[in-house]
Amino acid sequence: xxxxxxxxIRAELRLMRRDPLVLTFVFVFPVVTMLIIGGAFGTTPxxxxxxxxxxxxxxxxxxxxxxGAIGLIMVPVHLASYRxxxxxxxxAVAGFPRWSFAIAELTVGLVTTAVACALxxxxxxxxxxxxxxxxxxxxxxxxxxxxxGFIGLGVLLGSVLPSARSAQAVxxxxxxxSFLLGAGGPPPHVMGSAVRAIAGPLPxxxxxxxxxxxxxxxxxxxxxxxxxxxFTVVVTAVAARRAIL
Amino acid sequence: MNITDVVTVRGLRKAYGNRVVVDGLDLDVPAGEIVGLxxxxxxxxxxxxECIQGLRKPDAGVLRVLGYDPVTQAGQLxxxxxxxxxxxALPDRLRVAEAVELFRTPHGRDGAELLEQFGLTARxxxxxxxxxxxxxxxxxLVLALLNRPRLVILDELTQGLDPAxxxxxxxxxxxxxxxxxxxxxxxxxxxxxxxxxxxxxxMRAGHVLDRGAPADLVDRHAAVATIRFSLxxxxxxxxxxxxxxxxxxxxxxxxxRVTVRGDRRIIAYVGAALVRWGSVPADLNVxxxxxxDALLDLLDGDAGPGAATELIGTVR
Numbered sequence: 001x002x003x004x005x006x007x008x009i010r011a012e013l014r015l016m017r018r019d020p021l022v023l024t025f026v027f028v029f030p031v032v033t034m035l036i037i038g039g040a041f042g043t044t045p046x047x048x049x050x051x052x053x054x055x056x057x058x059x060x061x062x063x064x065x066x067x068g069a070i071g072l073i074m075v076p077v078h079l080a081s082y083r084x085x086x087x088x089x090x091x092a093v094a095g096f097p098r099w100s101f102a103i104a105e106l107t108v109g110l111v112t113t114a115v116a117c118a119l120x121x122x123x124x125x126x127x128x129x130x131x132x133x134x135x136x137x138x139x140x141x142x143x144x145x146x147x148x149g150f151i152g153l154g155v156l157l158g159s160v161l162p163s164a165r166s167a168q169a170v171x172x173x174x175x176x177x178s179f180l181l182g183a184g185g186p187p188p189h190v191m192g193s194a195v196r197a198i199a200g201p202l203p204x205x206x207x208x209x210x211x212x213x214x215x216x217x218x219x220x221x222x223x224x225x226x227x228x229x230x231f232t233v234v235v236t237a238v239a240a241r242r243a244i245l
Numbered sequence: 246m247n248i249t250d251v252v253t254v255r256g257l258r259k260a261y262g263n264r265v266v267v268d269g270l271d272l273d274v275p276a277g278e279i280v281g282l283x284x285x286x287x288x289x290x291x292x293x294x295e296c297i298q299g300l301r302k303p304d305a306g307v308l309r310v311l312g313y314d315p316v317t318q319a320g321q322l323x324x325x326x327x328x329x330x331x332x333x334a335l336p337d338r339l340r341v342a343e344a345v346e347l348f349r350t351p352h353g354r355d356g357a358e359l360l361e362q363f364g365l366t367a368r369x370x371x372x373x374x375x376x377x378x379x380x381x382x383x384x385x386l387v388l389a390l391l392n393r394p395r396l397v398i399l400d401e402l403t404q405g406l407d408p409a410x411x412x413x414x415x416x417x418x419x420x421x422x423x424x425x426x427x428x429x430x431x432x433x434x435x436x437x438x439x440x441x442x443x444x445x446x447x448m449r450a451g452h453v454l455d456r457g458a459p460a461d462l463v464d465r466h467a468a469v470a471t472i473r474f475s476l477x478x479x480x481x482x483x484x485x486x487x488x489x490x491x492x493x494x495x496x497x498x499x500x501x502r503v504t505v506r507g508d509r510r511i512i513a514y515v516g517a518a519l520v521r522w523g524s525v526p527a528d529l530n531v532x533x534x535x536x537x538d539a540l541l542d543l544l545d546g547d548a549g550p551g552a553a554t555e556l557i558g559t560v561r
Binding site: 095 | 319320323324326332333338351392
């Protein structure tokens, strides 16, 4: 990898550590909501949760909340802010390789995802216990595809929205319904059919299904995984073109 | 195209929607010179330099910068250019020393030395967001010069700088010139263009109005010097004498205020005459035409040698 790209990745990682938006929304929000929601339904297996422990259901779901927060809030706001303020133009005229910023964003997004997910599991384990992973490879595959897809979506949103404020507004509007319908809200079995029909094709729902079902052993979620992979390919291809300096 | 030119632009055209911002522009920047792009807001100066840097794709025209086509070879070109952009920033939380580390390539200059030269050593641990406007400009200049560029593009170089900082920056640009670096300077500050540029290009509405050395532009478009002074009771015959001096175009009296206009020689002749006649006024004021006068004349559309003649007619 080019030396300038490595320096850009290092600088972006350092800046990410200093960003209060990242610290609160990506690291704190999923943990706090998981602790609240995960404890709300007790630990007795229930039909609404596919006969699994509700706390475990939410532990297995909340890793995707991290990815949603990164892809729908953190990356778009960060990128739109850079574009709006001319930071990207400065990188461009300084001769940074054309793909360097896209690579840096992907790397920073993946590192943030990994750290935030690890933090979530470290806190969840002593409180609710870590649910056994029935199909680890399928879970890891879904997490990997989902992480790339949501970072790609974030880059795409950040490159088309005109300002950081608009990116934040649009990101919040997209994030909270996705969060409530597809990851951290009530289980699909208690939703009405209309709400479930809306929730089903949302990218965060697909990702959550693709992670939760093989994790808890309640299914393979192959359809969700294939749909998620298609979403990731399309979004990442478009985002990569948009992120060229 | 001249092979000694660092920048050659022929027939550059750029429009945003229906608004044509640059229309058929030709521009040459010879190696080792400081060339200024001047003109009113919206003249197309910044768009021109953005096309030269490969930041914008021209609608038409041929551009060669250091032998590269900025449209298709931006990646190869940009490492050779040092740019200080008009509307740009760094990440808010990036510190000064980190910015230098981030932008410096292995063959680059000593960042600490440049920070010292531009008075930023004490701010090396400060975040970009905490810098004043002047400090930001100086940091951008440090970054522009960091990697020994062959061409430096400076857009509104001294915007937001106090007079002392401006002089320091000017001195740095002169040092660059002395070292053989080519500089393309976009500015609204006519004193800056006059002080730094070997030649300037005057733009309005995407066109070049005129180009040349600042002194030549002043001669062409603002050749009239003006001397003003008060003489409540001028000696008989003095004003007639002044009006017959070489180079004097007009002598006007309004109450005790006397205004003499003419070419620059009148400064010496009128001064000598006032001394000889024993009438040296305490409020003697001399206005020597500047590049700003020439620019205003050009932008008003009163270009050409007729401007001075017209002035005599109206004054007399």
